[in-house]
Amino acid sequence: MAETPTQESDTAPTVDDDTPEAYRELLDRTKRLAHLADVGGVLHWDQQVTMPDGGAPARAAQQSALSSLTHEYLTDDETGDLLDGAVEAELTDPQAAVVRETRRDYEQATRVPGELVEEITRTGSEAQQIWQDAKADDEFAAFAPTLETLRDLHVERAEHIDADRDPYRVMFEGVDPDLPLDRVEAILHDLRDELVPLIEDLQSRDPDLADPFAEGSFDEDSQEALSRAFLDDLGYDWDRGRLDTSPHPFTVGSQHDCRITTRFRDEDPFGAVLATIHEFGHATYELGLPQEHYGTPLGQSRGIVHESQSRFWENHVGRTKAFWDRYADTVNEHFGTEASPQDLYEAANRIYPDNLIRVEADELTYHLHIILRAEIEKAFVAGELDVEEIPTAWNDRMEEYLGVRPDTDTEGCLQDIHWTGGFASFQSYTVGSVLAAQLDAALREDLDEDVDELIRAGEFEPLHDWMTEHVHRHGQRYPADELIERATGEPLTAEYFVDYAEAKFGDLYGS
Amino acid sequence: MAETPTQESDTAPTVDDDTPEAYRELLDRTKRLAHLADVGGVLHWDQQVTMPDGGAPARAAQQSALSSLTHEYLTDDETGDLLDGAVEAELTDPQAAVVRETRRDYEQATRVPGELVEEITRTGSEAQQIWQDAKADDEFAAFAPTLETLRDLHVERAEHIDADRDPYRVMFEGVDPDLPLDRVEAILHDLRDELVPLIEDLQSRDPDLADPFAEGSFDEDSQEALSRAFLDDLGYDWDRGRLDTSPHPFTVGSQHDCRITTRFRDEDPFGAVLATIHEFGHATYELGLPQEHYGTPLGQSRGIVHESQSRFWENHVGRTKAFWDRYADTVNEHFGTEASPQDLYEAANRIYPDNLIRVEADELTYHLHIILRAEIEKAFVAGELDVEEIPTAWNDRMEEYLGVRPDTDTEGCLQDIHWTGGFASFQSYTVGSVLAAQLDAALREDLDEDVDELIRAGEFEPLHDWMTEHVHRHGQRYPADELIERATGEPLTAEYFVDYAEAKFGDLYGS
Incomplete structure (x- = not known):
């Protein structure tokens, strides 16, 4: 393949x-x-x-x-x-x-003229405070004029970059398509059509999934020790990295020095574990880039591909039954709990569609949060949706896709800061999950060994090797769509993510 | 005054x-x-x-x-x-x-032509390894050719900067005299004439000074807690700074963010305390600069003045009897020792002229290490001393000034890395101590309160205020020599340092 x-x-x-x-x-x-x-x-x-x-x-x-x-x-x-x-x-x-x-x-x-860049930077910077106040006051009208100005400025910018293409497309693709917007939109469309009924179906089953950390409080030292134990085992190169904490976990660096952060909450020890594994995935990409090309595009990661690496390790390693078969004892040793592998597997895979907030969403509903944002901002950028129509459009889609309707804009269209920095950025999160599933399928077909057996044995080297061979070592040698075809034998598609989701959640929720 | x-x-x-x-x-x-x-x-x-x-x-x-x-x-x-x-x-x-x-x-x-800058950078960088090997092998001849090349390159650089002045002077003063070399040399000369007999005299008394940490090992956590306790009390602004460890203590930053480092050795807990206080002194300078001038010369420190601020806090606060009157209990609490204030005062003020190594020297002999380097490098830059004569010139001066003669060049003229980076830099250490004593004298005359009483009470604010008023807030408004005259009423002089040394050590050693 x-x-x-x-x-x-x-x-x-x-x-x-x-x-x-x-x-x-x-x-x-x-x-x-x-x-x-x-x-x-x-x-x-x-x-x-x-x-x-x-x-x-x-x-x-x-x-x-x-x-x-x-x-x-x-x-x-x-x-x-x-x-x-x-x-x-x-x-x-x-x-x-x-x-x-x-x-x-x-x-x-x-x-793009320098003055326009400066105006966008300044307006975006001021917009952050305006957005924050509007969100605190649940007052979308206070943010609306700024949002409109931002839209106009970003459209102007897109027209400078390429007056012959649709501005929203230019916002996503820049000067050249690295990954065409068409393909991404087709995927969002497919996903929406598959996920809405799947989530409805799963929700109707209402299974009794384990939640081994529901009670109790877990101190930061234990959580950090556990995160470090996972990083050791997964193969993080401490000579080229470090783990720290920050308000929002992130990864930064290069093939010589790529650092990750995580965050610990006493009542949610699993959150830190999965955040650490997610960031570890980002770091594998940077650390797998060829050192001899440091500082050149051949030694640099592709932005649109990055989230696939974090999601691969988070979802296709960290949320598997095999992973918890191996690590249940480790978790129990650190936390003094008595969770079974199945308990932890279930805890890592809970879904809760009644959640209104994207950053707190589960693995499936997350993408519906993304899809509604992409649909709304596209119409807004095209001038087909007026700024004052956004709250209702948002709430209608929430109801349609997830069956819940926010009572406030604070929990609705004001929840994310992203629009203060521009448009057409949310898609990359979904591209990451979809591509992760596609790469996982290709890797499982390629490798002689059974991947679940490898994970159960803590042998992650073949996974690293495959990903380095097919993704990391190329840097920016190929545009993203070509890289994906070379690595997996076909263009980006939602198919593997849907298959994976149906199989896993079908199993967990008793299909 | x-x-x-x-x-x-x-x-x-x-x-x-x-x-x-x-x-x-x-x-x-x-x-x-x-x-x-x-x-x-x-x-x-x-x-x-x-x-x-x-x-x-x-x-x-x-x-x-x-x-x-x-x-x-x-x-x-x-x-x-x-x-x-x-x-x-x-x-x-x-x-x-x-x-x-x-x-x-x-x-x-x-x-200075760009090629010359690059050649100096490259040669200096290569010289570090050559110096390191020569020092390890006690083989000055292996370093001598590189040292000669470096001398020639730095002379060439000085001639580009100002062909009409003596190259060694240009190395110290740059384009303009910030502090004239003449004045500094007069001070080194005076110091040498005073310190050599003073040290001889003190040594002949051979007093039995306390050494409360001679036995035992002190763990890093206790040492760090003690350093933090001192920084709290001295008034370090943690909102604009932090304490970490590094192989060599240093201070870096600005009025918004000035960080210090220290280092801990199990067997030398006092070393870390004094290093921390020293670096704290450097930080007071940066943190006392006017914030509204951040990024301009009016908001920047003067290099040649910097060491006076570290030495002021290290010597004129941290090595006083009053300081240990206040902090003996604190030390004993952290280390489980039973040292008296007098014990700690004595421990902070031991002198040991038989030491060969500058960085390990005590408060007095230190300057003779500096003076011999300044004398030797000046003659070498002027072509009055050949490179192969350096080891003997070094050892002769060690014998003359300190009464000890190194057996090896490793412990003699190869001990410091500084010449790989240029010449005329050692003097700033002595300027720091001398100026610290001069500022201390001016401050003690200016303040209504008795400074020792303030220290004994842990009231350091008047000291900070005086130093900010007379030194920090001016940034680079005045050249260093003018700044010193404005702050103390007279040009830089060795007088106050000599008075201070004679009084303190005379007292300790029973004059």
């Missing part, structure tokens, strides 16, 4: 004695830009994890200076000249990929 | 409606450069404190990209044009200080 690796996609450095000078100079510039972006990542990590609160004004000034200078360096005429020169030179395929990705960044940055 | 503050040195922002455009633009550029330098500080802190080992190659690439881009931005023609424009504009005194300091950086950076 998956392509056999060939010499064509090896990871040798792209510079030797025969390398055209124009490419060489462009590569130096590309690397510098990437290194500066990584510096921004260190500043972000530090701010979330170690920075004292008083450092905020200085950090804002530092990030702003860094991003301004980086932007000026990227959009400098010299970058354009080097790109023109490199395009004319005779390049190998990997070299051409480096030029393609650098050109994409350059064009995205140069086509 | 100290100047009464006037409106002239207030800390109002230097930009209002009347500000010339040329100054305004220059200030933006100056700030950006400062913010980028602070980013480098964050990367350094992270590397020393939190970075996993595997991150080193990426960090080197990040630092290099950041410093190259910053250098290009500083030396850009636009900076020169803005400086020319600002010089012609009508400026207030604080504005003129900003222009002066920015011009100094610009000229220093532009006068």
Whole structure:
């Protein structure tokens, strides 16, 4: 099913004695830009994890200076000249990929006037406070004018990038389609049609799933020790990483130094475990990138692919029965509980459609939260939905897809901050889950060993190897849709996620 | 004695409606450069404190990209044009200080050819390994050729900066004298003449000073708790700082976020306490700088003044009898010891002239280690001392000043790494101690309260206030020599340090 690796996609450095000078100079510039972006990542990590609160004004000034200078360096005429020169030179395929990705960044940055970028940044930044107040007051009308302004600014930006394409498409695809919006929308459509009845059906069964942590409080030290035990066993490379805590778990870094964070809540020890495994998945991607291409597109991850790696480890490893067969004892040792593997498997797979909040949603209903956002924002960007119609459109869809209707906008269309930063970003979460299932299916077909047996034995190396071979080591060599076809033998599809969901939840809920 | 503050040195922002455009633009550029330098500080802190080992190659690439881009931005023609424009504009005194300091950086950076800078960086970097091997093998001859090359390169650099002045002077003073080398050399000379007989005299008394930690081992948790207790009491602002550990203690940051590190050794709990207080002193300087001038020279510390702040808190607070009167109980509580205030006072003030190693030297002999280095490197830079004569010159001076002669160059002229990075840097350590004593004397004369009584009562606020008023809040408003005169009423002098040393050690050793 998956392509056999060939010499064509090896990871040798792209510079030797025969390398055209124009490419060489462009590569130096590309690397510098990437290194500066990584510096921004260190500043972000530090701010979330170690920075004292008083450092905020200085950090804002530092990030702003860094991003301004980086932007000026990227959009400098010299970058354009080097790109023109490199395009004319005779390049190998990997070299051409480096030029393609650098050109994409350059064009995205140069086509939009600086004043518009600044206006978007400023408006988005002010919008965060306005949104926060509106959410606190359950007053959508207070946020609506800002949301409209943001929409207009982002449409203007999209028209600068490509006046010939639909603005919403440009928001998702940028200068070039890395993964076409059409495909993603087809998947959301398929998913919606499958998930709505599936969830209804599961809900009607009302099974008595175990909840071994419902009672009790679990101290942070035990939770941290358990997270570290999982990371040890899953194969996290502590020499190139670390685990800390932050308000929202995240992963940042590169193939040399990729750090994860998690968060501990006394009453929800399972949340931390799954968050840690999720972030570990993100880290496997960065840590699997070729070190010899550090700082070049061939050594960088693809944004739209990232969530597939976190979801693969979270869902297709961490939420399997095999995983809890192996780790029930470990959990009980850390928490002093007496949960069976089946208890933990059930606890990891509860669904609760009456939940209104996306970030608290279960593995299935989550995607309906995403789908309704994508549908609403697309119509809003196209001007087919007026801003004041959003609350009702939201609530109607909640009722249609999940059978619950929010009483307030605070728990409805005001719950997420994302629109203050732009549109067409929610889809990547669903792409991640769908692609994770597709990769899982390809991996299970490829590997000689039974994957559940490997998980039950704590042998994760073949999983790492397969994912590195088919995803990580390519960096940005191929656009996302090509990468997916090469890795799995077919375009991105919802089929495997639906099969996986039906099988797992059917089993758990007694189909 | 100290100047009464006037409106002239207030800390109002230097930009209002009347500000010339040329100054305004220059200030933006100056700030950006400062913010980028602070980013480098964050990367350094992270590397020393939190970075996993595997991150080193990426960090080197990040630092290099950041410093190259910053250098290009500083030396850009636009900076020169803005400086020319600002010089012609009508400026207030604080504005003129900003222009002066920015011009100094610009000229220093532009006068030296880029290739020479790179050669010095590369040679210095290679020299570190060569020095390390030579030190390990006790083989000065293996380091000598590199040391000669470094000397020649740094002389060449100095001649680019100012061909009309003595290269060694330029190495110390840069483009302009911030503190004239003449004054510093006169101080080293005076100190040498006073300290050599004083140390001989003290040594001949051979008193039986207490050493309450000679036996036993003190765990890291207790040591850290004690360091934190001291920082609480001394008034460290945890909202703008943090304490961590690193192989060599250091301080990094700004008025918004200034972090210190220390190190713990089981058998030397006092070392960590004094290192923590020393670094705390550095942090008081940064944290006392005006926040409204963050990123401009008016909100930045002076390098040559920095060590006076660490030494003030370490020596003139942390090594006083009053301090241990207050904190003996605290120490005993943390360590389970039964040391008296006098025991701790004595332990903090032991001298041991038979020590060969600068970084392990006591408060008095330390300066003779500095003085011999300054004398030797000055003659070497002037071509008056050949490289192969350095070991003998070193050992002769050790014998003359301290009455001990190293058996090996490892414990002699190979002990410090500093020459791989250049010359004329050791003096700042002695300037720090001397200036600390001079500031301490001025402060004690100025304050209505008895300073020892304040320390004994744990009331450190008046000390902070005086130092902020007379040193911190001025940033780089005045050159160092002017700052010192304004703060203390006279030029930098060794007199107060000698008086302080004679009084304290005379008392301890029974004069």
